[in-house]
Amino acid sequence: MTAVSSTTNSRIKFYKLPWNWIATGGYLSFMLLIPTIALFLRAGTDKNFWAVATSPIALSAYDVTFVTALIASLFNGVFGTLIAWVLVRYDFPLKRLVDAAIDIPFALPTSVAGLTIATVYSPNGWIGSLLTPFGIKVAFTRLGVGVAMVFISLSFVVRTVQPVLQEMPKEVEESAWSLGASKSQTFFLVILPSLLPAIFTGVALGFARAVGEYGSTVIVASNVPFKDLIAPVLVFQRLEQFDYSGAAVIGCVMLIISLIMLLIINLLQAWGSKYDDR
Amino acid sequence: MTIAKEKSTTERKPLPKVQIALIAMALIYIALVIFIPAINVFTQAFKNGFLPFFSNFADPDFRSAIQLTLLIALVSVPINTAFGLCAAWAIARNRFPGRALVISILDLPFSISPVVAGLMIMLLYGRQGWFGSFLERINLKIVFATPGIILATAFITLPFVAREVIPVLEEMGSEQEEAARTLGADDWQIFWRVTLPNIRWGLLYGVILTNARAMGEFGAVSVVSGNIAGKTQSLPLFVEQAYKQYQTQAAFSAAVLLGLLAVVTLIAKAIVEQKTQIKEVE
Numbered sequence: 001m002t003a004v005s006s007t008t009n010s011r012i013k014f015y016k017l018p019w020n021w022i023a024t025g026g027y028l029s030f031m032l033l034i035p036t037i038a039l040f041l042r043a044g045t046d047k048n049f050w051a052v053a054t055s056p057i058a059l060s061a062y063d064v065t066f067v068t069a070l071i072a073s074l075f076n077g078v079f080g081t082l083i084a085w086v087l088v089r090y091d092f093p094l095k096r097l098v099d100a101a102i103d104i105p106f107a108l109p110t111s112v113a114g115l116t117i118a119t120v121y122s123p124n125g126w127i128g129s130l131l132t133p134f135g136i137k138v139a140f141t142r143l144g145v146g147v148a149m150v151f152i153s154l155s156f157v158v159r160t161v162q163p164v165l166q167e168m169p170k171e172v173e174e175s176a177w178s179l180g181a182s183k184s185q186t187f188f189l190v191i192l193p194s195l196l197p198a199i200f201t202g203v204a205l206g207f208a209r210a211v212g213e214y215g216s217t218v219i220v221a222s223n224v225p226f227k228d229l230i231a232p233v234l235v236f237q238r239l240e241q242f243d244y245s246g247a248a249v250i251g252c253v254m255l256i257i258s259l260i261m262l263l264i265i266n267l268l269q270a271w272g273s274k275y276d277d278r
Numbered sequence: 279m280t281i282a283k284e285k286s287t288t289e290r291k292p293l294p295k296v297q298i299a300l301i302a303m304a305l306i307y308i309a310l311v312i313f314i315p316a317i318n319v320f321t322q323a324f325k326n327g328f329l330p331f332f333s334n335f336a337d338p339d340f341r342s343a344i345q346l347t348l349l350i351a352l353v354s355v356p357i358n359t360a361f362g363l364c365a366a367w368a369i370a371r372n373r374f375p376g377r378a379l380v381i382s383i384l385d386l387p388f389s390i391s392p393v394v395a396g397l398m399i400m401l402l403y404g405r406q407g408w409f410g411s412f413l414e415r416i417n418l419k420i421v422f423a424t425p426g427i428i429l430a431t432a433f434i435t436l437p438f439v440a441r442e443v444i445p446v447l448e449e450m451g452s453e454q455e456e457a458a459r460t461l462g463a464d465d466w467q468i469f470w471r472v473t474l475p476n477i478r479w480g481l482l483y484g485v486i487l488t489n490a491r492a493m494g495e496f497g498a499v500s501v502v503s504g505n506i507a508g509k510t511q512s513l514p515l516f517v518e519q520a521y522k523q524y525q526t527q528a529a530f531s532a533a534v535l536l537g538l539l540a541v542v543t544l545i546a547k548a549i550v551e552q553k554t555q556i557k558e559v560e
Contacts, residue, residue: 007323024365031433032386038408042401079307086304091296098305102546104312104521106487107540107547109494111514112533115521116315119322126314151311183296215496219518232393232497239397239501244406251394256280256390262382 036255042245043140044251052249057225058234062253064142065231072149073157075145076204079096079152080157081195087158088165102158105151117148118220120156152205162204164195164272197272204268208261212254292559316537322526323534339507343516343532349424350499351492354431358488362439363481367473368441370447381444387436389441395433397502399426422504427512428467430498435491439484445474479554486550490543494536 018260043049052058082255086092087099103115121128121138138144168191176186221228223237231254238247321506323331335339369380387395401407403420413420454476458468474481496514503510507518513532520529 006335018368020364021368023361026370028365028380032383035395035402035433036386037400038401039394059305079304082300083304083308084318086301090301091302098308100548101308101316103544103547104316104540107490107543108316109496109514109517109536109540111496112319112536112540113315113492115517115529115533116318116322118521119526120315120318126318127310147311149317151560156309168502208389212389212394214391214393214500215514215518219521224541234392235391235393235397236501239400242406244401247397247436248401249392251397254391254394258391258394262385262389267383 007146039248039252039255042248046245046249048245049249050241052246053253057229058194058231058250058253060226060251061229061231064145064228064259065211068142068146069149069207070229072146072210073153073203073207076150076154076157076206077199080154080202080206081161081199083154084158084161084165088162102155105153105155110213111219113151114148117151118214120145120163121220139220140222140228142221145217145228148216148220149210149213152216153210156206156209157199157202159204160227161195161198164198166261168194191249197268199267201268201272204261208258208265212258213248213259238239281549312336319530319533319537323530325490326527330527331531334528335344337528339511340516340528340532342508343511343513344535346424346427346511347513350428350431351489354426354435354492355485355489355543357432358435359481359485359497361436362441362443362484362488365440366447370444371452383435384440387434391498392434392495393501396430396498399430399498399502416463421502422506422510424510426502427499427510429491430502433494434498435488438491439481442480442484442487443477447479450476455514478548483550485552486543486546490539493539511550515550 017156024176047054083102085101092241104256118139120126121131121135121144123129123132123139125139136143138147172190173186176190181189214236217230218233218236221230221233223229231250235247235251237253238244238250332411365384369377369384394518400421403413403426404412405421407421420429450473454472455468458472465470494514495512496518498520499512500515503512503515505511505515507516507519511519513536515533517529517536520526520532
């Protein structure tokens, strides 16, 4: 009796839900939840999960992917902050054009980015030809993967640091100067600490993007295992060999790392907004 | 008065040498990473004049790639616009438990690798997938065909519209909508006459970003498409294929079209940003 009334109750509740809730929930489940569950189930039911996830080729692919992405995003942490600083604080010719160019990596399709980076940094390309005399090879090496990752993730740092720098009250700096702090002291002791949450958020966003990047890196790299083969390419190769389980296991490892990154980014953003309130 | 005073102090203070050095470093970095590769796309495509570029249009695979790319955008952008509005409305106008979680789930496609997104679609609709045998029985091809490509694109571009519209809806508040309701307007009228005019720039911004990503998506599409030239090869896939086969001219001719898409996207973005800024000042 109670069971019957509770089901009718829930049915009434379901019909009372506005149609846009049903549409949103339905679309989200269909597009995101069910596919994610399918991936976890496929990988989780694989008896060889650990063997595949920690096979030497997979470990080397994680190494190339995560270490290169980390170096690329830290590099952008420094230079992205510098670019944001220059764009906010200084005036120079064609500044608006430079500012707009920062968005190119967002707008340019990744395969085009890969194509042009591979060409420019190839031994007879514009930049590559300048580096060959020094014995530096960029295209089709791990360094090339790094350059592609730098390209892909630069915008994130600039675009997260820029607004924070813009809204920073001038009075704080001026009082530091008036108390006798030098230019560099003012920057490193006063300005930089309040920029740190934004810088770390930008670096984390860029890192997450670089780790998952496929289009530009697959074209720039030679995709040789144990040399410059990245994890997304490994997933792709497994699928090409119809090894769905193997692809699912490595894909699952990448998904878990993406979820952890998402969590870290949310925490960093919470830290940044706390700074705002103070 | 105060503005003039502030300006004079900032202009007097900075050390020009340091300033010039910093600007130079920033510009060199941007040039190496962004400017030179971007300019290279256009110079490589037209280095032998415009004729090789136009002669590529004679290639049926090239034309089919352009058509497929347009079709992908034509289907996936409206679907995600409609859904994005729906989701933004549900999230911005209601407070419910798990709201933050729903927003995080909505953001998933931004942090998942495109290849993993494609893999998920394979695991559901591929031959070995959950629905694989069912799809085979009803003779519906999703994977290695256009529906799968559109599905993958819709997955990747899902968050853009909702992400841009939610903050605008929240800022707008619901007072105007409630006023319209008390005056007897129905949901549809409220949406078209009150809400849409208020959120139009945010919505347009989201649509521009969705379209750019939909036309340019490579990773997810390349997993599910099978990359059959003339059939399931979109323009970004054509670029890679041509480059791999040492048809550099064809690769750059396709790349320059996608480069133009990026330029148009950036200009449209700048226009919308300017419009919204002007509105804020008013």
